[in-house]
Amino acid sequence: EAQVTQNPRYLITVTGKKLTVTCSQNMNHEYMSWYRQDPGLGLRQIYYSMNVEVTDKGDVPEGYKVSRKEKRNFPLILESPSPNQTSLYFCASSFGQGADSPLHFGNGTRLTVT
Amino acid sequence: AQSVTQPDIHITVSEGASLELRCNYSYGATPYLFWYVQSPGQGLQLLLKYFSGDTLVQGIKGFEAEFKRSQSSFNLRKPSVHWSDAAEYFCAVDIFGNEKLTFGTGTRLTIIP
Numbered sequence: 001e002a003q004v005t006q007n008p009r010y011l012i013t014v015t016g017k018k019l020t021v022t023c024s025q026n027m028n029h030e031y032m033s034w035y036r037q038d039p040g041l042g043l044r045q046i047y048y049s050m051n052v053e054v055t056d057k058g059d060v061p062e063g064y065k066v067s068r069k070e071k072r073n074f075p076l077i078l079e080s081p082s083p084n085q086t087s088l089y090f091c092a093s094s095f096g097q098g099a100d101s102p103l104h105f106g107n108g109t110r111l112t113v114t
Numbered sequence: 115a116q117s118v119t120q121p122d123i124h125i126t127v128s129e130g131a132s133l134e135l136r137c138n139y140s141y142g143a144t145p146y147l148f149w150y151v152q153s154p155g156q157g158l159q160l161l162l163k164y165f166s167g168d169t170l171v172q173g174i175k176g177f178e179a180e181f182k183r184s185q186s187s188f189n190l191r192k193p194s195v196h197w198s199d200a201a202e203y204f205c206a207v208d209i210f211g212n213e214k215l216t217f218g219t220g221t222r223l224t225i226i227p
Contacts, residue, residue, distance in 0.1 A: 004157070042219040044217075045214060092157075101159045
């Protein structure tokens, strides 16, 4: 089954403790992206990647890192999480052929930073 | 500033009634336009998209949307809603065709019997 898989689904952590949220897709998509969803703000893009070893900042990249060493994986790294990063995070992927290639979303990771 | 506006935060509709969710954008040119649905605990699923051509677009689950250039709008409609349509709906635009979507703040739809 074609899908975008994020892990974990739920994560509670403390301020400053490094964490990684994994994202994997099995559709051979070139484009991958991370979004955060907050009430009243919709989804905002954190980082995106057009291909292996090619990443770029989205609208809210501060406090986050990403890497794209393999085509299928696009982990999101929080080196020193803070409470304002408490949010619902989504990974998405597509073939990257322009707007004709719709984004496929994972089921989300709900992160709480205390 | 460029933006996507969904003016209705929450809408309640009776099952079987018609539905219209509003979306307006403020860009100089016509962007690519999308509607996504998010069911509780799930990711976003694409309902429909508009690139060019016919301004009335058909999507999945019986939804359609109409692009109106003069009003910078892309409203989502369904003639008769079902209880399973209860979800949050997001309008999104892609102004460069490079996958970078800008989302509206969403409209939560509640269906009552």
